[in-house]
Amino acid sequence: METRDLYQDIILDHGRKPRNFHAMEHPSHFAHGHNPLCGDRITIYLELADGRVKDVSFEGRGCAISTASASLMTEVLKGKTLAEADALFKAFHAEVMGTEIPPVPEPLQDDFERLAPLEGVKAYPARVKCATLAWHAFETALKSGAVGATVKTE
Amino acid sequence: MSVAAKSGARAGFDPRAVKRDFPIFTNNPGVVFLDSAASAQKPASVIDRVSDFYRHDYANVHRGVYRLSVKSSELYENARDRAAKFLNAADPSEIIFVRGATEGINLVVYSWGAANLKAGDEVLITELEHHANIVPWQILRDRIGFTLKVAPIDATGGIDMAVLESLIGPKTKMVAVTQLANATGALVPVEAIIRLAHAKGALALIDGCQAAPRMMVDVQALDCDFYVFSGHKMYGPTGIGVLYGKRALLQEMPPWQGGGDMILNVTFEKTTFQEPPARFEAGTPDISGAIGLATALDYIDALGRDAIAAHEAELTEYGIGVLSRMPGVKLVPAGQRRFGILSFGVDGVHPHDLATILDQHSVAVRAGHHCAQPLMDKLNLAATTRASFGVYNDERDIDSLAAAIKAAQVMFAD
Numbered sequence A: 001m002e003t004r005d006l007y008q009d010i011i012l013d014h015g016r017k018p019r020n021f022h023a024m025e026h027p028s029h030f031a032h033g034h035n036p037l038c039g040d041r042i043t044i045y046l047e048l049a050d051g052r053v054k055d056v057s058f059e060g061r062g063c064a065i066s067t068a069s070a071s072l073m074t075e076v077l078k079g080k081t082l083a084e085a086d087a088l089f090k091a092f093h094a095e096v097m098g099t100e101i102p103p104v105p106e107p108l109q110d111d112f113e114r115l116a117p118l119e120g121v122k123a124y125p126a127r128v129k130c131a132t133l134a135w136h137a138f139e140t141a142l143k144s145g146a147v148g149a150t151v152k153t154e
Numbered sequence B: 001m002s003v004a005a006k007s008g009a010r011a012g013f014d015p016r017a018v019k020r021d022f023p024i025f026t027n028n029p030g031v032v033f034l035d036s037a038a039s040a041q042k043p044a045s046v047i048d049r050v051s052d053f054y055r056h057d058y059a060n061v062h063r064g065v066y067r068l069s070v071k072s073s074e075l076y077e078n079a080r081d082r083a084a085k086f087l088n089a090a091d092p093s094e095i096i097f098v099r100g101a102t103e104g105i106n107l108v109v110y111s112w113g114a115a116n117l118k119a120g121d122e123v124l125i126t127e128l129e130h131h132a133n134i135v136p137w138q139i140l141r142d143r144i145g146f147t148l149k150v151a152p153i154d155a156t157g158g159i160d161m162a163v164l165e166s167l168i169g170p171k172t173k174m175v176a177v178t179q180l181a182n183a184t185g186a187l188v189p190v191e192a193i194i195r196l197a198h199a200k201g202a203l204a205l206i207d208g209c210q211a212a213p214r215m216m217v218d219v220q221a222l223d224c225d226f227y228v229f230s231g232h233k234m235y236g237p238t239g240i241g242v243l244y245g246k247r248a249l250l251q252e253m254p255p256w257q258g259g260g261d262m263i264l265n266v267t268f269e270k271t272t273f274q275e276p277p278a279r280f281e282a283g284t285p286d287i288s289g290a291i292g293l294a295t296a297l298d299y300i301d302a303l304g305r306d307a308i309a310a311h312e313a314e315l316t317e318y319g320i321g322v323l324s325r326m327p328g329v330k331l332v333p334a335g336q337r338r339f340g341i342l343s344f345g346v347d348g349v350h351p352h353d354l355a356t357i358l359d360q361h362s363v364a365v366r367a368g369h370h371c372a373q374p375l376m377d378k379l380n381l382a383a384t385t386r387a388s389f390g391v392y393n394d395e396r397d398i399d400s401l402a403a404a405i406k407a408a409q410v411m412f413a414d
């Protein structure tokens, strides 16, 4: 595996110019993600309404992989139900861990495809945590609501 | 002894010949290993010694009357003599074998510290410390209630000596400092710090993890009270390290772990303890580790410690030159003198992305906080990339590092 495969243009692009990269003034849910090993820190903000992700954004600083992963995550999560978000997380997690990917429901397959550029990270076990940090923070935000919480990955 | 080690007895040596003493490089041709500060590679002499010991002489120590055990005990004690000579300790009983620097510092904290520190006392460390010289003190502080003070670095990244001096007072019982900062490569003037500590009646512990593999260390000349190093950073095995302590101090210190080998007599009512060093070596020690370490110290001395220090200094200077000429590359400040370790950042490339890309170019470096989070916070860095040198590195390794950094910069260029 070449680093070019890991650092595909789409990753470099999202790493450099992350989408939905801003704080939210009144999030219904938020959480901090911290990877103490690399010092990466991000905050995920959510606005949930009627069981759907109405809006999602993030801010923080981290490596290209964690920033691009957070950016791509915000793109695919917008408008999803919590069950859909969970299905995407499970499939994405399995993909980057190199374990068996659970079946992805038909309507989510395009979104899952959009996360595919991160697949290369599975060849770099030391970097998998970078790719999953945002997702863990998302999950934590769902649980902690408007009070916020911190999830650490190491 | 290997060819390189023999020929290296003269001043200066040929790192290309030295490299041939290390089988890892034969088995991984092309690897540019720049992470000796995390752990050094092992010469064949050390690998063979450990294996030969198991093949020919192994038995438990200090227990059997049979010849194998006697032989094994003798080799283990010879290793202690070897370590004593390496540090120029006054007596081999001042050498306690531990798992590594971390355990050595913990031993001082839980034996000397727990017996001698009380609420109101002060222990002084510095901002350059590895977690191993921070956390054990904090744990004991939280139990006893003494004050843990921290001497800051100045704008150059070195210890601010004036502030350090002002922080040592009548309540200071211990000054525990690193000799060479693992996260930045800053060489610390420990001689002066030890003198300042003693002038106020405090003891001094030196964390020699990064210095001991790179320069001459004489604990009597330093006059430090405790000195620790890890064998695995000295081209020796993992799982073994040394705590040096002045005999008079060790004699007064209570055991910190109980078990076999450290007792004189045990009844259920009362147990009496051995003299040092046995008092501090409860249970079966890392016998092969100690013997392998002795061979590693032989290896270092055969190359010549002054020659190694000169080699590390040359590489450091060369590396500083190469990296500081590269646009977008910034060295982390390291005080008056940077030695053996280069910690740096590259604009627009996160240290973890950089380390992954360098790895693709077979350049092995460390990225992260280097077990020195408080220092990283102080420097306002989340992480750095660190290249560190060993006896097998040469200038071409630094050129490879520079070329790989360049490739990462190209990849990340807008």
Ligand SMILES: Cc1ncc(COP(=O)(O)O)c(C=O)c1O
Pocket: B037, B038, B099, B100, B101, B102, B103, B130, B132, B133, B178, B180, B181, B182, B207, B209, B210, B230, B371
């Ligand atoms: C300065 C310093 N102190 C202490 C340690 C801890 O050594 P060990 O993990 O071998 O106990 C290290 C190792 O990274 C170090 O560089």
